[in-house]
Amino acid sequence: MYKKVASWLTPILAIAIIAVGYWGYTEQQEKQQLYNKAENQYQRAFHELSYYVNSVQDELGTAIAINSPGQYRQCLSNVWRLSYAAQARIGQLPLGIMEFSETENFIARVADFSYRTAVRDLDEEPLTDEEWETLHVLYDCATRIQGEISSVQTAVLAERLSWTEFEMMYAATDEPLDNNIINGFNNLEQEVGQFPEVSWGVGIDSINQIKQDKIKRMNDGERFDEQQIENKIVEFLELGPEKQFDIVRNPDAGDYVTYSVVVTNSDEDIIYLDVTEIEGHVLWLLQDRPVGRPTIDLSEAEQNAAEYLRKLDVENAIATNIDEYENIAVIDFASYIDDIVVYPDKITVKIALDNGEIIGFSAMEYYLNNNEREIAEPNLTIDEARDRLNSRLQIEEQRLAIIEDNTGVEVLTYEFIGTLNNSTYRVFVNVENGREEKVEKIDHLGIERVFRRF
Known part of the structure; x- marks a missing residue:
């Protein structure tokens, strides 16, 4: 056998x-x-x-x-x-x-x-x-x-x-x-x-000075300790008692000190954040989870994002672009002051369309750039600026906007949205001298959602 x-x-x-x-x-x-x-x-x-x-x-x-x-x-x-x-x-x-x-x-x-x-x-x-x-x-x-x-x-x-x-x-x-x-x-x-x-010349030296001014603003304010950071996150994320925090201070992270935070909540979802030590600003957030079938539309997603920003004490923000992919809404916001869009104050929010939850957030540019601004009256009227555009461009929207020029200096402009040969363009014209500061080819649907307000 x-x-x-x-x-x-x-x-x-x-x-x-x-x-x-x-x-x-x-x-x-x-x-x-x-x-x-x-x-x-x-x-x-x-x-x-x-x-x-x-x-x-x-x-x-x-x-x-x-x-x-x-x-x-x-x-x-x-x-x-x-x-x-x-x-x-x-x-x-x-x-x-x-x-x-x-x-x-x-x-x-x-x-x-x-x-x-x-x-x-x-x-x-x-x-x-x-x-x-x-x-x-x-x-x-x-x-x-x-x-x-x-x-x-x-x-x-x-x-x-x-x-x-x-x-x-x-x-x-x-x-x-x-x-x-x-x-x-x-x-x-x-x-x-x-x-x-x-x-390096005035241009590059001025860029470096602008950068230093931004960093100085980021390092000016109240210093938060780990417990204050945790309390702030619990409050604005509305976390329940069953949660776990891992917080690491990053003293050598760059020009300003941050805390890297990992939160595990009761649903076993993991949320990653970076928070500044000064003032406890949330620079970015990412929640790693699968997103199911949509149950809300883009209008509700924008409302959820706006409410989220208010919890972070970000007031007077307006959506500047809205995209959607894989059941996630991605909305860019900027400050909106005296009917002027301030593009340097940019915040991007990602919203899961299955339940309206915020699963992504980036506000680095906002906290670096946001400050009190003295805005002068335009030298040109909006019609005078429009006359300087390419005559073949079909203008659909126009408004005042602040952008950064090539040297990092903020410039007040007229923003024009127009179409040409089935493409959509955004043109920024300097309100002082009529010079085209920037021309961008953009996604028509994303910008249309903003001006159409759904």
Whole structure:
């Protein structure tokens, strides 16, 4: 009997062993394929970063040698394009686990400086001596960056260094690592930190000042502790007694201190929030749950969102765009003061259409920008501004609006909504000089819902 059992059991065991072996083999193959894919993406991003930095250095070298407005425009446009490409490649590398902010900020400023210089009328407003000196300094700095990145590239190629292994090693230990990738980028970061002061011009300096003013506002007010944060969340979310809070203070989160909060309520739904330590402002919220079939319409969703904002002491908000996808309403709000839409004061609310619950919220821009404003009377009438538009644009709606221009300065404009060739556009015209500050192609249905008021 045992021989009979063994006679049919042995093949089955053999097949099972083969199957397990094959499964293990295919599992290993899939892991290796994912590893190779990640490594190839990192290698490509790094070598493209090296190429773009070299190209930026070449273009800056050309810029300090030419004297033609047209050539300046083309050259600085190239610097802007290549700098942004370099930024994008930095974002594709596993550098978030190490300090690299000095280099990233410098490249971003090079892009901003070159763009703002290139787009102005250089025939009427040629480069100043100070701007030429800035270009010369940028060229020297770009040369030093190029040298450091070339050193890393040489080491990567010569020693066959793996970005994926570097990422895993760095994430697996808190101890300092001796690795040519790490050492090279640390040297680059230190090099950039020692660059001389650069005169970026009024435009970029004003942007930095505006940013600092916003951050100062965010850090001005009453300081909330964990218990006050919890009490505020319980109140505006109307949570019952069966709830669990996990709160972590983030002292190094950026320009202002926040609390990261995870709330598990009685229904086992999980809600994630970020709240500022000063004044306890809810910057964003996300509730992770499936959304069922709709039981409310977009009008009710807007009412729920408006009521939600009032709980957060956000008054005088008006919907500026309404979208719907996968049974979720997404509504953008902005401040509405004296019949003027203030677009910088933006808040986005997501509402589940199955029960009207708020499942998403973002108010970072609102709290950064909202402040007391002195609004001057328009120099142009709305009809005068309308006459400056493309005559082929069929205007459907118009109103006053505040937007930010390219330098981050708030500008009072007339906002016109119009159609052309079956597309819908939003045009903002400066009330002082009639200049078109911004033209956007927008979703017709989303904006129609706002003006139609359902």
